[in-house]
Amino acid sequence: MINEILKQKASAIKLLLTDCDGVLTDAGVYYDEHGESLKKFNMRDGMGAERLRKFAGVNVGIITGERSPSVVKRAEKLQITELHLGIKDKPAIFKEITERLGLEPHEIAYIGDDYNDIEIMQLAGLTACPADALPYVKVYADFICEAKGGEGCFREFAELIIDAKNNLKVKDGTITLNNGRVIGKGHPCYIIAEIGINHNGSLETAKKLIDEAVAAKADAVKFQKRTPEICVPKDQWELMRDTPWGRITYIDYKRKTEFGIAEYAAIDQYCKKLGIDWFVSAWDAPSVDFMERFDTVIYKLASASLTDFELIQRILETGKPLMLSTGMSTMKEIEDTMAYIDEFDPNYPLFIAHATSAYPCPPQELNLKMIQTLEAKYAGIPIGYSGHETGLATTVAAVAMGATFVERHFTLDRAMWGSDHAASVEPQGFQRMVRDIRDVEIAAGDGVKKVYESEIGPMKRLRVNISPEYKEKPVI
Structure with missing residues (x-):
C-alpha cells in the first residue's frame, strides 16, 4: 500500500x-x-x-x-x-x-x-x-x-x-461507474436487459430491443461479443444447422450472429442518444481488444468463462469494472478466480452475480440464498443475480434478498428462432418486472418502526388505549 x-x-x-x-x-x-x-x-x-x-x-x-x-x-x-x-x-x-x-x-x-x-x-x-x-x-x-x-x-x-x-474503487459495497452511476448497497437495483444474441444478427432488431428496454426503464442493455473462430470448437465448425439463413455450417451461423464495428458503433450512438448504459459479455481476449474502442461502463464475464484466466487477465488490464457470473461453478472455482483477481489488484472494481446456468432454469435450482452466501463471503463487493428462469417473481425476490443488480435475457418474442429466446423476458413482462422491483425497494423502507399518518384514523377508531402523543393528533 x-x-x-x-x-x-x-x-x-x-x-x-x-x-x-x-x-x-x-x-x-x-x-x-x-x-x-x-x-x-x-x-x-x-x-x-x-x-x-x-x-x-x-x-x-x-x-x-x-x-x-x-x-x-x-x-x-x-x-x-x-x-x-x-x-x-x-x-x-x-x-x-x-x-x-x-x-x-x-x-x-x-x-x-x-x-x-x-x-x-x-x-x-x-x-x-x-x-x-x-x-x-x-x-x-x-x-x-x-x-x-x-x-x-x-x-x-x-x-x-x-x-x-482513479475513481473506480469499491467503497462500502458500492462501485461508481465512469458515467457517475453508483451500484451497490443503499442504491436502486441496477437492472440489465440481456439482449445477448437475441438480435439474430439484425441491427434493426437490436435497436427495437434497445427501444423496449428504455420503455421498460431498464438501466442497461447487454450484448455478447465473440470471435467465432476461437469460441467454436474446431470439430463443430462443419456441422450443418437449419437457420433463418438456410441450412449452413455452425461456424457460418455463429459468424452471422456476430456484430462488427459498424453495428456496435451504431449501437453505441443509439444508446447514448437514448440515455441507456450498454456493455457486453466478452468471450475471448480479441473481443476485449475489439470492444476497447468503445467507452462501455462494465465488462461481463459469462459463467462459462469463469475459469478462463487469459480472458480475465485481458479484461483486468482494461481497468473497467468486471461483473462475474458464477453459474455452472463450484465454490472452489469462484474462490480461485477471486484469488487471481485479488493478486492483480485487491481493490479492483468487481461485481459478482449468482446464477444457475440452465435455460430455462427450474425454480428448485435457482438457489437464491446463494446471494446472501456470496454477500457474507465477499463483504464490500456488490452481489447481484443473473436469472434464466421463465417467471418474474423469483427475480423480484432476488432483489428482496439483497441483489444490488439483476440481469434477465430480453427478447421481442419468446417464439423467435434462436437458442436464448425461450428463456427470455418479453417487453411487457420486463416492464412489470422493473415496476415490481421498484415497488419492492420502496416497500423495504428503512427498518425503523414508526406510526404513519395513514394509521392515525384507524388507531383512533379501533384502539382502546391511545398513546398521549397521538390523542390530540388530527386525522388526515
Whole structure:
C-alpha cells in the first residue's frame, strides 16, 4: 500500500516521463546482422502507457540519450509523441516541456535508473526507479519499484498513478461507474436487459430491443461479443444447422450472429442518444481488444468463462469494472478466480452475480440464498443475480434478498428462432418486472418502526388505549 503523501503526489500528475534503457528495457545490448542495436521491450509496460491515458488522463513521454530506431518504433506503437532522442541535458528538456505544455513541475513524474537521471528527478514532482537502479539513484526516488528495468517497472509505476487518480474503487459495497452511476448497497437495483444474441444478427432488431428496454426503464442493455473462430470448437465448425439463413455450417451461423464495428458503433450512438448504459459479455481476449474502442461502463464475464484466466487477465488490464457470473461453478472455482483477481489488484472494481446456468432454469435450482452466501463471503463487493428462469417473481425476490443488480435475457418474442429466446423476458413482462422491483425497494423502507399518518384514523377508531402523543393528533 502506498502512503498518503505518495498518493497526493501521484494524484496531481498529468505527464509521466521515462528514461528508456534500464527502465523500458533491461539495458541489454542486442545487434541484428547489420550491426544495428535493438531493444527488448516489455508488453506490460505498453499496456501501462495505454491505461495511463485512458483511465488517468496522463500522457507519457520518453527522454533518452539513445538514438535507436527501435525506440522510435516503440513510441509509434504506443502513440507517444513526446519523444526526445539523443538527449545529453535532460533537465533542459524537462524545463522546455513544462513551459511548452503549461505544466508545473509537480504535475510531472519521472522514472529513471542511472546517474544521468538524478538532476531531472530533483525537478519532477513524483519520481521512481526500477528495483535494479543504481544505489545512489534510489535516494532520489519517491517510489522504488519491485520490478527491474524491462520487467514491468514502468507498468508498476503507472498503476500507482492510476490508482491515485482513479475513481473506480469499491467503497462500502458500492462501485461508481465512469458515467457517475453508483451500484451497490443503499442504491436502486441496477437492472440489465440481456439482449445477448437475441438480435439474430439484425441491427434493426437490436435497436427495437434497445427501444423496449428504455420503455421498460431498464438501466442497461447487454450484448455478447465473440470471435467465432476461437469460441467454436474446431470439430463443430462443419456441422450443418437449419437457420433463418438456410441450412449452413455452425461456424457460418455463429459468424452471422456476430456484430462488427459498424453495428456496435451504431449501437453505441443509439444508446447514448437514448440515455441507456450498454456493455457486453466478452468471450475471448480479441473481443476485449475489439470492444476497447468503445467507452462501455462494465465488462461481463459469462459463467462459462469463469475459469478462463487469459480472458480475465485481458479484461483486468482494461481497468473497467468486471461483473462475474458464477453459474455452472463450484465454490472452489469462484474462490480461485477471486484469488487471481485479488493478486492483480485487491481493490479492483468487481461485481459478482449468482446464477444457475440452465435455460430455462427450474425454480428448485435457482438457489437464491446463494446471494446472501456470496454477500457474507465477499463483504464490500456488490452481489447481484443473473436469472434464466421463465417467471418474474423469483427475480423480484432476488432483489428482496439483497441483489444490488439483476440481469434477465430480453427478447421481442419468446417464439423467435434462436437458442436464448425461450428463456427470455418479453417487453411487457420486463416492464412489470422493473415496476415490481421498484415497488419492492420502496416497500423495504428503512427498518425503523414508526406510526404513519395513514394509521392515525384507524388507531383512533379501533384502539382502546391511545398513546398521549397521538390523542390530540388530527386525522388526515
